[in-house]
Amino acid sequence: MSLLLLDTASLYFRAFHGVPDSLRSPQGEPVNAVRGLLDTIAFLVTEHRPDRLVACWDVDWRPAWRVEAIPSYKAHRVAQPGAGPGGADVEEVPETLVPQIAVIADVLAALGIARVGAPGYEADDVIGTLTTRAVATGTGPVTVMTGDRDLFQLVDDAAGVRVLYPARGVRDPDVVDQARLAEKYGVADGDAYADMAVLRGDPSDGLPGVPGIGEKTAARLLADFGSLEALLAARDAGDARLTKTQRQRLLDAADYLAVAPAVVRVARDIPLPDADDALPHAPADPEALQALTERWGLRSSVQRVLTAMAR
Template identity: 70%
Template sequence: MAERPQKLLLLDTASLYFRAYFGVPESMTAPDGTPVNAVRGLLDMIARLVTDLRPTRLVCCWDDDWRPAFRVDAIPSYKAHRVAVEVPGTTGLEVVPDTLSPQVPVIVDVLAALGIARVGVPGYEADDVIGTLVAREVAKSADRAVVEVVTGDRDLFQLVDDQVPVRVLYTARGIRDLETVDQARLQEKYGVATGSGYADMAVLRGDPSDGLPGVPGIGEKTAAALVHRFGSLVEVLVARDAGAAGLSPTQRRRLTESAAYLAVAPAVVRVAPDAPVGDVDDRLPNVVADAEALVALAERWGLSSSVKRVVDALALG
Protein backbone atom coordinates (compact mmCIF):
# COMPACT_ATOMS: atom_id res chain seq x y z
CA MET A 1 0.00 0.00 0.00
CA ALA A 2 1.41 3.38 -1.05
CA GLU A 3 2.40 5.78 1.69
CA ARG A 4 0.11 8.77 2.08
CA PRO A 5 1.52 12.07 0.77
CA GLN A 6 2.80 14.39 3.47
CA LYS A 7 0.32 17.06 4.52
CA LEU A 8 1.03 19.60 7.26
CA LEU A 9 -2.07 21.12 8.86
CA LEU A 10 -1.45 24.35 10.79
CA LEU A 11 -4.28 25.59 13.01
CA ASP A 12 -4.69 29.22 14.03
CA THR A 13 -5.96 27.89 17.34
CA ALA A 14 -7.30 31.05 18.99
CA SER A 15 -9.23 31.86 15.83
CA LEU A 16 -10.86 28.45 16.08
CA TYR A 17 -11.63 28.41 19.79
CA PHE A 18 -13.10 31.94 19.61
CA ARG A 19 -15.31 30.69 16.79
CA ALA A 20 -16.24 27.64 18.86
CA TYR A 21 -17.03 29.80 21.89
CA PHE A 22 -19.48 31.97 19.97
CA GLY A 23 -20.86 29.09 17.90
CA VAL A 24 -21.53 26.51 20.62
CA PRO A 25 -24.09 27.29 23.36
CA GLU A 26 -22.80 27.98 26.87
CA SER A 27 -25.27 25.35 28.01
CA MET A 28 -22.49 22.91 27.13
CA THR A 29 -21.04 22.62 30.61
CA ALA A 30 -18.88 20.42 32.80
CA PRO A 31 -20.57 18.38 35.55
CA ASP A 32 -19.99 21.28 37.97
CA GLY A 33 -21.73 23.73 35.62
CA THR A 34 -18.58 25.38 34.22
CA PRO A 35 -19.00 26.28 30.53
CA VAL A 36 -16.84 24.15 28.22
CA ASN A 37 -18.40 25.20 24.92
CA ALA A 38 -15.10 26.48 23.48
CA VAL A 39 -13.25 23.30 24.48
CA ARG A 40 -15.88 20.99 23.05
CA GLY A 41 -16.28 23.07 19.92
CA LEU A 42 -12.53 23.14 19.25
CA LEU A 43 -12.17 19.39 19.80
CA ASP A 44 -15.06 18.72 17.43
CA MET A 45 -13.39 20.99 14.85
CA ILE A 46 -10.10 19.13 15.17
CA ALA A 47 -11.89 15.79 14.80
CA ARG A 48 -13.62 16.94 11.62
CA LEU A 49 -10.48 18.51 10.15
CA VAL A 50 -8.41 15.38 10.77
CA THR A 51 -11.15 13.14 9.35
CA ASP A 52 -11.85 15.26 6.26
CA LEU A 53 -8.35 16.52 5.42
CA ARG A 54 -6.29 13.50 6.49
CA PRO A 55 -3.10 15.34 7.47
CA THR A 56 0.04 13.41 8.36
CA ARG A 57 1.28 16.28 10.54
CA LEU A 58 -0.60 18.77 12.71
CA VAL A 59 0.32 21.78 14.84
CA CYS A 60 -1.98 23.89 17.00
CA CYS A 61 -0.29 27.28 16.71
CA TRP A 62 -0.61 29.52 19.74
CA ASP A 63 -0.61 33.22 20.61
CA ASP A 64 1.99 33.53 23.36
CA ASP A 65 1.73 37.28 22.75
CA TRP A 66 -1.22 38.54 20.73
CA ARG A 67 0.20 42.12 20.62
CA PRO A 68 3.98 41.78 20.26
CA ALA A 69 6.23 44.64 21.29
CA PHE A 70 7.99 44.80 17.91
CA ARG A 71 4.67 45.55 16.21
CA VAL A 72 3.47 48.02 18.85
CA ASP A 73 6.80 49.84 18.80
CA ALA A 74 6.43 50.30 15.04
CA ILE A 75 2.73 51.23 15.07
CA PRO A 76 1.41 52.05 18.57
CA SER A 77 -2.21 51.77 17.44
CA TYR A 78 -1.71 48.08 16.61
CA LYS A 79 -4.65 46.27 18.25
CA ALA A 80 -4.79 49.08 20.83
CA HIS A 81 -8.59 49.17 20.85
CA ARG A 82 -8.63 45.53 21.97
CA VAL A 83 -6.59 46.12 25.11
CA ALA A 84 -8.56 45.50 28.30
CA VAL A 85 -5.92 46.26 30.91
CA GLU A 86 -2.58 47.96 30.46
CA VAL A 87 0.13 46.33 32.55
CA PRO A 88 3.49 48.12 32.96
CA GLY A 89 6.19 46.38 30.97
CA THR A 90 3.72 44.41 28.83
CA THR A 91 1.53 45.05 25.83
CA GLY A 92 -1.64 44.58 27.84
CA LEU A 93 -4.40 42.01 27.93
CA GLU A 94 -6.84 41.20 25.16
CA VAL A 95 -10.54 41.53 25.76
CA VAL A 96 -11.67 37.93 26.29
CA PRO A 97 -15.15 36.91 27.48
CA ASP A 98 -15.17 35.95 31.17
CA THR A 99 -16.37 32.41 30.49
CA LEU A 100 -13.81 31.79 27.73
CA SER A 101 -10.60 32.57 29.66
CA PRO A 102 -10.93 29.62 32.10
CA GLN A 103 -11.42 27.24 29.18
CA VAL A 104 -8.06 27.98 27.56
CA PRO A 105 -5.97 26.03 30.15
CA VAL A 106 -8.34 23.09 29.69
CA ILE A 107 -7.64 23.18 25.94
CA VAL A 108 -3.90 23.18 26.70
CA ASP A 109 -4.22 20.15 28.98
CA VAL A 110 -6.37 18.16 26.58
CA LEU A 111 -4.08 18.80 23.60
CA ALA A 112 -1.10 17.65 25.69
CA ALA A 113 -2.87 14.46 26.76
CA LEU A 114 -3.84 13.75 23.16
CA GLY A 115 -0.26 14.29 22.02
CA ILE A 116 -1.14 16.98 19.48
CA ALA A 117 1.67 19.49 19.03
CA ARG A 118 0.94 22.96 20.43
CA VAL A 119 3.49 25.66 19.65
CA GLY A 120 3.77 29.26 20.80
CA VAL A 121 6.75 31.60 21.11
CA PRO A 122 7.13 34.41 23.68
CA GLY A 123 6.88 37.78 21.96
CA TYR A 124 5.15 36.41 18.85
CA GLU A 125 1.65 35.74 17.60
CA ALA A 126 0.29 32.46 16.29
CA ASP A 127 0.49 34.02 12.82
CA ASP A 128 4.27 34.23 13.24
CA VAL A 129 4.50 30.61 14.37
CA ILE A 130 2.51 29.63 11.29
CA GLY A 131 4.66 31.83 9.04
CA THR A 132 7.85 30.32 10.44
CA LEU A 133 6.66 26.73 10.04
CA VAL A 134 5.55 27.51 6.49
CA ALA A 135 8.95 29.07 5.71
CA ARG A 136 10.70 25.96 7.00
CA GLU A 137 8.57 23.77 4.78
CA VAL A 138 9.17 25.98 1.74
CA ALA A 139 12.93 25.78 2.35
CA LYS A 140 12.98 21.99 2.08
CA SER A 141 14.34 20.57 -1.16
CA ALA A 142 12.93 17.10 -0.49
CA ASP A 143 10.01 15.57 1.44
CA ARG A 144 8.15 18.85 1.28
CA ALA A 145 4.57 18.61 2.51
CA VAL A 146 1.43 20.19 1.20
CA VAL A 147 0.63 22.89 3.77
CA GLU A 148 -2.92 23.85 4.73
CA VAL A 149 -3.56 26.68 7.19
CA VAL A 150 -6.94 26.76 8.93
CA THR A 151 -7.91 30.24 10.10
CA GLY A 152 -10.60 32.87 10.24
CA ASP A 153 -7.97 35.59 9.79
CA ARG A 154 -7.46 37.04 6.30
CA ASP A 155 -3.97 38.23 7.29
CA LEU A 156 -2.70 34.71 6.64
CA PHE A 157 -3.71 34.90 2.97
CA GLN A 158 -0.22 36.35 2.51
CA LEU A 159 1.20 32.81 2.90
CA VAL A 160 -0.63 31.39 -0.12
CA ASP A 161 1.82 29.88 -2.59
CA ASP A 162 0.75 27.46 -5.32
CA GLN A 163 4.29 26.22 -5.88
CA VAL A 164 4.70 24.53 -2.47
CA PRO A 165 1.68 24.43 -2.27
CA VAL A 166 0.43 26.46 0.70
CA ARG A 167 -3.33 26.93 0.87
CA VAL A 168 -5.46 28.75 3.42
CA LEU A 169 -8.68 27.07 4.49
CA TYR A 170 -10.78 30.04 5.53
CA THR A 171 -13.49 29.47 8.14
CA ALA A 172 -15.82 32.35 7.27
CA ARG A 173 -18.57 29.88 6.31
CA GLY A 174 -17.71 27.39 9.06
CA ILE A 175 -15.62 24.26 9.45
CA ARG A 176 -18.10 22.25 7.39
CA ASP A 177 -17.75 24.61 4.44
CA LEU A 178 -14.16 25.82 4.34
CA GLU A 179 -13.21 28.26 1.60
CA THR A 180 -9.99 27.16 -0.10
CA VAL A 181 -7.84 30.20 -0.79
CA ASP A 182 -5.16 29.67 -3.43
CA GLN A 183 -3.61 32.10 -5.91
CA ALA A 184 -6.57 31.82 -8.28
CA ARG A 185 -8.91 32.77 -5.44
CA LEU A 186 -6.72 35.72 -4.46
CA GLN A 187 -6.81 36.96 -8.05
CA GLU A 188 -10.55 36.43 -8.35
CA LYS A 189 -11.57 38.03 -5.06
CA TYR A 190 -8.87 40.62 -4.38
CA GLY A 191 -7.17 41.29 -7.70
CA VAL A 192 -3.72 40.24 -6.51
CA ALA A 193 -1.87 37.29 -7.97
CA THR A 194 0.20 36.07 -5.01
CA GLY A 195 0.28 35.87 -1.24
CA SER A 196 3.04 38.46 -1.21
CA GLY A 197 0.87 40.74 -3.32
CA TYR A 198 -1.94 40.32 -0.81
CA ALA A 199 0.39 41.49 1.99
CA ASP A 200 1.41 44.53 -0.06
CA MET A 201 -2.22 45.35 -0.74
CA ALA A 202 -3.02 44.94 2.98
CA VAL A 203 -0.30 47.43 3.93
CA LEU A 204 -1.76 50.07 1.62
CA ARG A 205 -5.38 49.31 2.55
CA GLY A 206 -4.82 49.06 6.30
CA ASP A 207 -7.10 47.20 8.69
CA PRO A 208 -9.15 49.05 11.32
CA SER A 209 -9.79 45.79 13.19
CA ASP A 210 -6.04 45.58 13.86
CA GLY A 211 -5.49 49.31 14.38
CA LEU A 212 -3.60 49.68 11.07
CA PRO A 213 -4.48 53.02 9.46
CA GLY A 214 -3.37 52.27 5.92
CA VAL A 215 -2.95 55.08 3.41
CA PRO A 216 -5.93 57.44 3.73
CA GLY A 217 -7.99 57.49 0.56
CA ILE A 218 -6.57 54.24 -0.79
CA GLY A 219 -9.03 51.42 -0.30
CA GLU A 220 -8.76 47.76 -1.17
CA LYS A 221 -9.50 48.05 -4.90
CA THR A 222 -7.10 50.94 -5.44
CA ALA A 223 -4.42 49.21 -3.36
CA ALA A 224 -4.78 46.02 -5.40
CA ALA A 225 -4.67 47.99 -8.65
CA LEU A 226 -1.46 49.74 -7.63
CA VAL A 227 0.22 46.46 -6.64
CA HIS A 228 -0.90 44.92 -9.94
CA ARG A 229 0.28 47.91 -11.97
CA PHE A 230 3.74 48.19 -10.43
CA GLY A 231 4.34 44.61 -9.28
CA SER A 232 4.94 45.18 -5.57
CA LEU A 233 4.71 47.73 -2.79
CA VAL A 234 8.44 48.42 -3.15
CA GLU A 235 7.93 49.35 -6.80
CA VAL A 236 4.91 51.49 -5.94
CA LEU A 237 7.12 53.50 -3.58
CA VAL A 238 9.90 53.71 -6.18
CA ALA A 239 7.35 55.13 -8.64
CA ARG A 240 6.15 57.57 -5.98
CA ASP A 241 9.65 58.87 -5.34
CA ALA A 242 10.58 59.00 -9.03
CA GLY A 243 7.42 60.81 -10.08
CA ALA A 244 6.77 58.00 -12.54
CA ALA A 245 3.69 57.73 -14.69
CA GLY A 246 0.95 55.48 -13.44
CA LEU A 247 0.25 57.36 -10.21
CA SER A 248 -2.22 60.21 -10.15
CA PRO A 249 -1.13 63.41 -8.39
CA THR A 250 -3.58 62.63 -5.59
CA GLN A 251 -2.26 59.09 -5.15
CA ARG A 252 1.34 60.35 -5.11
CA ARG A 253 0.43 62.96 -2.50
CA ARG A 254 -1.33 60.43 -0.30
CA LEU A 255 1.55 57.97 -0.54
CA THR A 256 4.01 60.76 0.30
CA GLU A 257 2.00 61.95 3.30
CA SER A 258 1.94 58.35 4.57
CA ALA A 259 5.70 57.81 4.14
CA ALA A 260 6.31 57.29 7.87
CA TYR A 261 3.57 54.64 8.07
CA LEU A 262 4.75 52.92 4.90
CA ALA A 263 8.31 52.72 6.22
CA VAL A 264 7.28 50.51 9.15
CA ALA A 265 3.97 48.89 8.18
CA PRO A 266 5.35 46.03 6.06
CA ALA A 267 7.18 44.58 9.07
CA VAL A 268 3.96 44.79 11.09
CA VAL A 269 1.65 43.32 8.47
CA ARG A 270 3.93 40.54 7.27
CA VAL A 271 4.16 37.48 9.49
CA ALA A 272 7.59 36.64 10.83
CA PRO A 273 9.24 33.83 8.84
CA ASP A 274 11.96 33.37 11.44
CA ALA A 275 10.38 33.33 14.90
CA PRO A 276 12.50 31.29 17.35
CA VAL A 277 10.38 28.16 17.08
CA GLY A 278 12.25 25.13 18.38
CA ASP A 279 12.12 21.64 16.94
CA VAL A 280 8.53 20.46 16.69
CA ASP A 281 7.36 16.85 16.69
CA ASP A 282 4.36 17.52 14.48
CA ARG A 283 3.58 13.95 13.54
CA LEU A 284 -0.12 13.24 13.85
CA PRO A 285 -0.41 10.73 16.71
CA ASN A 286 -2.49 7.61 16.16
CA VAL A 287 -2.21 6.72 19.85
CA VAL A 288 -2.84 9.31 22.55
CA ALA A 289 0.13 10.51 24.60
CA ASP A 290 -1.39 10.08 28.06
CA ALA A 291 -4.55 7.96 28.14
CA GLU A 292 -4.95 8.18 31.92
CA ALA A 293 -4.77 11.98 31.93
CA LEU A 294 -7.11 12.17 28.95
CA VAL A 295 -9.75 10.03 30.67
CA ALA A 296 -9.48 12.15 33.82
CA LEU A 297 -9.87 15.37 31.84
CA ALA A 298 -12.81 14.01 29.88
CA GLU A 299 -14.59 13.04 33.10
CA ARG A 300 -13.71 16.23 34.98
CA TRP A 301 -14.90 18.53 32.21
CA GLY A 302 -17.65 16.47 30.59
CA LEU A 303 -15.75 16.10 27.33
CA SER A 304 -16.10 12.36 26.72
CA SER A 305 -18.00 12.54 23.43
CA SER A 306 -15.74 15.23 21.93
CA VAL A 307 -12.57 13.50 23.10
CA LYS A 308 -13.78 10.22 21.61
CA ARG A 309 -14.38 11.91 18.25
CA VAL A 310 -10.79 13.18 18.21
CA VAL A 311 -9.35 9.83 19.30
CA ASP A 312 -11.37 8.03 16.61
CA ALA A 313 -10.18 10.55 13.99
CA LEU A 314 -6.54 10.06 15.03
CA ALA A 315 -6.94 6.27 14.85
CA LEU A 316 -7.73 6.54 11.13
CA GLY A 317 -3.99 7.05 10.64
Protein backbone atom coordinates in the same frame (compact mmCIF):
# COMPACT_ATOMS: atom_id res chain seq x y z
CA MET B 1 4.20 14.54 4.56
CA SER B 2 1.26 16.95 4.56
CA LEU B 3 1.21 19.52 7.35
CA LEU B 4 -1.92 21.05 8.89
CA LEU B 5 -1.38 24.23 10.91
CA LEU B 6 -4.14 25.51 13.20
CA ASP B 7 -4.47 29.17 14.10
CA THR B 8 -5.71 27.97 17.45
CA ALA B 9 -6.86 31.23 19.03
CA SER B 10 -8.93 32.22 16.01
CA LEU B 11 -10.56 28.79 16.09
CA TYR B 12 -11.37 28.71 19.79
CA PHE B 13 -12.71 32.28 19.67
CA ARG B 14 -14.90 31.21 16.74
CA ALA B 15 -16.05 28.12 18.66
CA PHE B 16 -16.78 30.21 21.76
CA HIS B 17 -19.03 32.55 19.81
CA GLY B 18 -20.55 29.87 17.57
CA VAL B 19 -21.24 27.00 19.97
CA PRO B 20 -23.97 27.46 22.59
CA ASP B 21 -22.67 28.12 26.10
CA SER B 22 -25.31 25.68 27.32
CA LEU B 23 -22.58 23.06 26.80
CA ARG B 24 -21.32 22.74 30.35
CA SER B 25 -19.05 20.61 32.47
CA PRO B 26 -20.56 18.36 35.15
CA GLN B 27 -19.86 21.23 37.58
CA GLY B 28 -21.69 23.73 35.37
CA GLU B 29 -18.76 25.61 33.76
CA PRO B 30 -19.04 26.51 30.06
CA VAL B 31 -16.98 24.25 27.78
CA ASN B 32 -18.31 25.46 24.44
CA ALA B 33 -14.91 26.68 23.19
CA VAL B 34 -13.21 23.43 24.23
CA ARG B 35 -15.86 21.24 22.65
CA GLY B 36 -16.04 23.37 19.52
CA LEU B 37 -12.28 23.33 18.97
CA LEU B 38 -12.04 19.57 19.52
CA ASP B 39 -14.88 18.97 17.06
CA THR B 40 -13.10 21.22 14.55
CA ILE B 41 -9.88 19.22 14.94
CA ALA B 42 -11.76 15.93 14.51
CA PHE B 43 -13.41 17.19 11.34
CA LEU B 44 -10.19 18.58 9.84
CA VAL B 45 -8.19 15.42 10.56
CA THR B 46 -10.93 13.25 9.07
CA GLU B 47 -11.38 15.48 6.04
CA HIS B 48 -7.74 16.25 5.20
CA ARG B 49 -5.77 13.33 6.65
CA PRO B 50 -2.62 15.30 7.51
CA ASP B 51 0.58 13.47 8.36
CA ARG B 52 1.55 16.28 10.71
CA LEU B 53 -0.52 18.63 12.85
CA VAL B 54 0.42 21.67 14.93
CA ALA B 55 -1.83 23.80 17.11
CA CYS B 56 -0.09 27.18 16.78
CA TRP B 57 -0.36 29.32 19.89
CA ASP B 58 -0.50 33.04 20.67
CA VAL B 59 2.16 33.41 23.37
CA ASP B 60 2.17 37.17 22.75
CA TRP B 61 -1.01 38.45 21.09
CA ARG B 62 0.36 42.03 20.75
CA PRO B 63 4.16 41.91 20.39
CA ALA B 64 6.02 44.98 21.59
CA TRP B 65 8.03 45.23 18.38
CA ARG B 66 4.83 45.60 16.35
CA VAL B 67 3.39 48.14 18.80
CA GLU B 68 6.63 50.13 18.72
CA ALA B 69 6.29 50.42 14.94
CA ILE B 70 2.55 51.20 14.94
CA PRO B 71 1.21 52.12 18.41
CA SER B 72 -2.41 51.61 17.33
CA TYR B 73 -1.74 47.94 16.56
CA LYS B 74 -4.56 46.02 18.30
CA ALA B 75 -4.83 48.85 20.83
CA HIS B 76 -8.64 48.63 20.87
CA ARG B 77 -8.41 45.05 22.17
CA VAL B 78 -6.40 45.95 25.29
CA ALA B 79 -8.38 45.29 28.47
CA GLN B 80 -5.65 45.92 31.07
CA PRO B 81 -2.57 47.85 29.93
CA GLY B 82 0.64 46.45 31.38
CA ALA B 83 -1.14 44.01 33.69
CA GLY B 84 0.18 40.82 32.13
CA PRO B 85 3.44 38.90 32.73
CA GLY B 86 6.45 41.12 32.24
CA GLY B 87 4.23 44.18 31.94
CA ALA B 88 2.46 42.93 28.82
CA ASP B 89 -0.97 44.23 27.91
CA VAL B 90 -3.86 41.90 28.73
CA GLU B 91 -6.23 41.17 25.85
CA GLU B 92 -9.95 41.65 26.20
CA VAL B 93 -11.25 38.08 26.37
CA PRO B 94 -14.76 37.00 27.45
CA GLU B 95 -14.73 36.02 31.11
CA THR B 96 -16.08 32.53 30.48
CA LEU B 97 -13.54 31.84 27.73
CA VAL B 98 -10.43 32.52 29.85
CA PRO B 99 -10.51 29.28 31.91
CA GLN B 100 -11.32 27.23 28.81
CA ILE B 101 -8.01 28.18 27.18
CA ALA B 102 -6.06 26.34 29.87
CA VAL B 103 -8.31 23.30 29.45
CA ILE B 104 -7.65 23.34 25.71
CA ALA B 105 -3.89 23.34 26.33
CA ASP B 106 -4.18 20.42 28.77
CA VAL B 107 -6.36 18.34 26.43
CA LEU B 108 -4.05 18.92 23.46
CA ALA B 109 -1.09 17.78 25.57
CA ALA B 110 -2.90 14.64 26.72
CA LEU B 111 -3.89 13.85 23.14
CA GLY B 112 -0.30 14.32 21.99
CA ILE B 113 -1.11 17.08 19.50
CA ALA B 114 1.83 19.46 19.18
CA ARG B 115 1.17 22.94 20.55
CA VAL B 116 3.79 25.49 19.53
CA GLY B 117 4.24 29.13 20.44
CA ALA B 118 7.14 31.54 20.95
CA PRO B 119 7.70 34.40 23.41
CA GLY B 120 7.35 37.75 21.70
CA TYR B 121 5.43 36.41 18.73
CA GLU B 122 1.89 35.71 17.63
CA ALA B 123 0.51 32.44 16.31
CA ASP B 124 0.65 33.99 12.82
CA ASP B 125 4.44 34.18 13.15
CA VAL B 126 4.61 30.55 14.27
CA ILE B 127 2.54 29.59 11.25
CA GLY B 128 4.73 31.67 8.94
CA THR B 129 7.89 30.07 10.27
CA LEU B 130 6.60 26.48 10.16
CA THR B 131 5.27 27.05 6.64
CA THR B 132 8.60 28.47 5.48
CA ARG B 133 10.47 25.52 7.00
CA ALA B 134 8.15 22.99 5.36
CA VAL B 135 8.55 24.62 1.96
CA ALA B 136 12.35 24.86 2.31
CA THR B 137 12.68 21.20 3.29
CA GLY B 138 10.09 19.86 0.86
CA THR B 139 7.97 18.49 3.69
CA GLY B 140 4.66 19.94 2.51
CA PRO B 141 2.10 20.51 1.25
CA VAL B 142 0.89 22.92 3.93
CA THR B 143 -2.71 23.70 4.83
CA VAL B 144 -3.45 26.54 7.25
CA MET B 145 -6.80 26.67 9.03
CA THR B 146 -7.57 30.18 10.25
CA GLY B 147 -10.31 32.73 10.67
CA ASP B 148 -7.75 35.49 10.07
CA ARG B 149 -7.35 36.87 6.56
CA ASP B 150 -3.83 38.07 7.42
CA LEU B 151 -2.55 34.58 6.70
CA PHE B 152 -3.67 34.75 3.07
CA GLN B 153 -0.20 36.22 2.53
CA LEU B 154 1.22 32.68 2.83
CA VAL B 155 -0.70 31.34 -0.18
CA ASP B 156 1.68 29.95 -2.78
CA ASP B 157 0.48 27.39 -5.33
CA ALA B 158 3.97 26.41 -6.46
CA ALA B 159 5.05 25.74 -2.88
CA GLY B 160 1.84 23.87 -2.06
CA VAL B 161 0.58 26.33 0.56
CA ARG B 162 -3.14 27.05 0.87
CA VAL B 163 -5.43 28.51 3.51
CA LEU B 164 -8.81 27.27 4.71
CA TYR B 165 -10.97 30.22 5.78
CA PRO B 166 -14.27 29.39 7.52
CA ALA B 167 -16.39 32.16 6.01
CA ARG B 168 -19.41 29.80 5.99
CA GLY B 169 -18.22 27.68 8.89
CA VAL B 170 -15.49 25.17 9.59
CA ARG B 171 -17.19 22.40 7.60
CA ASP B 172 -17.50 24.48 4.45
CA PRO B 173 -14.46 26.78 4.36
CA ASP B 174 -13.22 28.86 1.48
CA VAL B 175 -10.17 27.14 -0.01
CA VAL B 176 -7.86 30.08 -0.58
CA ASP B 177 -5.33 29.52 -3.33
CA GLN B 178 -3.93 31.94 -5.91
CA ALA B 179 -7.02 31.63 -8.11
CA ARG B 180 -9.19 32.59 -5.15
CA LEU B 181 -6.97 35.57 -4.33
CA ALA B 182 -7.21 36.76 -7.92
CA GLU B 183 -10.98 36.27 -8.00
CA LYS B 184 -11.78 37.82 -4.62
CA TYR B 185 -9.10 40.47 -4.18
CA GLY B 186 -7.54 41.04 -7.60
CA VAL B 187 -4.04 40.10 -6.44
CA ALA B 188 -1.79 37.46 -7.94
CA ASP B 189 -0.40 35.67 -4.89
CA GLY B 190 0.21 35.81 -1.17
CA ASP B 191 2.99 38.39 -1.43
CA ALA B 192 0.71 40.71 -3.37
CA TYR B 193 -2.03 40.16 -0.78
CA ALA B 194 0.35 41.32 1.98
CA ASP B 195 1.25 44.43 -0.04
CA MET B 196 -2.44 45.14 -0.62
CA ALA B 197 -3.15 44.68 3.10
CA VAL B 198 -0.51 47.30 3.94
CA LEU B 199 -2.13 49.83 1.62
CA ARG B 200 -5.71 48.96 2.59
CA GLY B 201 -5.12 48.74 6.32
CA ASP B 202 -7.23 46.73 8.72
CA PRO B 203 -9.35 48.40 11.42
CA SER B 204 -9.71 45.07 13.24
CA ASP B 205 -5.95 45.14 13.87
CA GLY B 206 -5.65 48.89 14.36
CA LEU B 207 -3.80 49.37 11.06
CA PRO B 208 -4.81 52.67 9.44
CA GLY B 209 -3.69 51.95 5.88
CA VAL B 210 -3.28 54.78 3.37
CA PRO B 211 -6.30 57.12 3.59
CA GLY B 212 -8.12 57.22 0.28
CA ILE B 213 -6.64 53.98 -1.03
CA GLY B 214 -9.01 51.11 -0.47
CA GLU B 215 -8.80 47.47 -1.39
CA LYS B 216 -9.69 47.81 -5.08
CA THR B 217 -7.43 50.78 -5.72
CA ALA B 218 -4.57 49.03 -3.88
CA ALA B 219 -5.01 45.92 -6.03
CA ARG B 220 -5.00 48.01 -9.22
CA LEU B 221 -1.87 49.86 -8.21
CA LEU B 222 -0.08 46.63 -7.38
CA ALA B 223 -1.16 45.12 -10.70
CA ASP B 224 0.25 48.18 -12.49
CA PHE B 225 3.54 48.40 -10.59
CA GLY B 226 4.14 44.80 -9.52
CA SER B 227 4.84 45.27 -5.81
CA LEU B 228 4.62 47.74 -2.96
CA GLU B 229 8.34 48.37 -3.21
CA ALA B 230 8.02 49.25 -6.90
CA LEU B 231 4.97 51.41 -6.21
CA LEU B 232 6.84 53.43 -3.59
CA ALA B 233 9.81 53.81 -5.94
CA ALA B 234 7.39 55.15 -8.56
CA ARG B 235 5.96 57.55 -5.97
CA ASP B 236 9.41 58.89 -5.17
CA ALA B 237 10.31 59.18 -8.84
CA GLY B 238 7.14 61.05 -9.74
CA ASP B 239 6.02 58.31 -12.13
CA ALA B 240 3.34 59.66 -14.49
CA ARG B 241 1.26 56.49 -14.10
CA LEU B 242 0.28 57.73 -10.63
CA THR B 243 -2.30 60.46 -10.50
CA LYS B 244 -1.39 63.57 -8.55
CA THR B 245 -3.86 62.58 -5.84
CA GLN B 246 -2.54 59.03 -5.57
CA ARG B 247 1.04 60.22 -5.29
CA GLN B 248 0.13 62.76 -2.64
CA ARG B 249 -1.74 60.17 -0.60
CA LEU B 250 1.26 57.87 -0.72
CA LEU B 251 3.57 60.74 0.27
CA ASP B 252 1.33 61.75 3.16
CA ALA B 253 1.43 58.16 4.44
CA ALA B 254 5.21 57.83 4.07
CA ASP B 255 5.87 57.30 7.79
CA TYR B 256 3.23 54.58 8.00
CA LEU B 257 4.45 52.89 4.80
CA ALA B 258 8.00 52.81 6.11
CA VAL B 259 7.06 50.55 9.02
CA ALA B 260 3.78 48.83 8.07
CA PRO B 261 5.22 46.04 5.89
CA ALA B 262 7.20 44.63 8.83
CA VAL B 263 4.08 44.74 11.01
CA VAL B 264 1.68 43.24 8.45
CA ARG B 265 3.96 40.50 7.18
CA VAL B 266 4.26 37.45 9.40
CA ALA B 267 7.69 36.52 10.68
CA ARG B 268 9.25 33.62 8.79
CA ASP B 269 12.29 32.62 10.84
CA ILE B 270 11.54 32.88 14.55
CA PRO B 271 13.09 30.47 17.07
CA LEU B 272 10.65 27.75 18.00
CA PRO B 273 10.81 24.98 20.59
CA ASP B 274 11.28 21.46 19.35
CA ALA B 275 8.01 19.59 18.98
CA ASP B 276 6.95 16.25 17.54
CA ASP B 277 4.39 17.32 14.97
CA ALA B 278 3.49 13.84 13.75
CA LEU B 279 -0.25 13.26 13.90
CA PRO B 280 -0.70 10.93 16.88
CA HIS B 281 -2.72 7.78 16.36
CA ALA B 282 -3.35 7.27 20.09
CA PRO B 283 -3.31 9.65 23.07
CA ALA B 284 0.05 10.56 24.56
CA ASP B 285 -1.29 10.35 28.12
CA PRO B 286 -4.45 8.19 28.29
CA GLU B 287 -4.87 8.59 32.05
CA ALA B 288 -4.64 12.38 31.93
CA LEU B 289 -7.00 12.45 28.95
CA GLN B 290 -9.51 10.29 30.78
CA ALA B 291 -9.35 12.54 33.84
CA LEU B 292 -9.82 15.68 31.75
CA THR B 293 -12.66 14.07 29.81
CA GLU B 294 -14.54 13.23 32.98
CA ARG B 295 -13.76 16.48 34.80
CA TRP B 296 -14.96 18.68 31.94
CA GLY B 297 -17.60 16.47 30.32
CA LEU B 298 -15.81 16.13 26.99
CA ARG B 299 -16.51 12.50 26.22
CA SER B 300 -18.16 12.82 22.80
CA SER B 301 -15.77 15.48 21.48
CA VAL B 302 -12.65 13.68 22.69
CA GLN B 303 -13.90 10.42 21.21
CA ARG B 304 -14.40 12.11 17.84
CA VAL B 305 -10.78 13.29 17.89
CA LEU B 306 -9.50 9.85 18.92
CA THR B 307 -11.52 8.20 16.13
CA ALA B 308 -10.18 10.67 13.58
CA MET B 309 -6.58 10.15 14.72
CA ALA B 310 -6.90 6.35 14.76
CA ARG B 311 -7.95 6.26 11.12
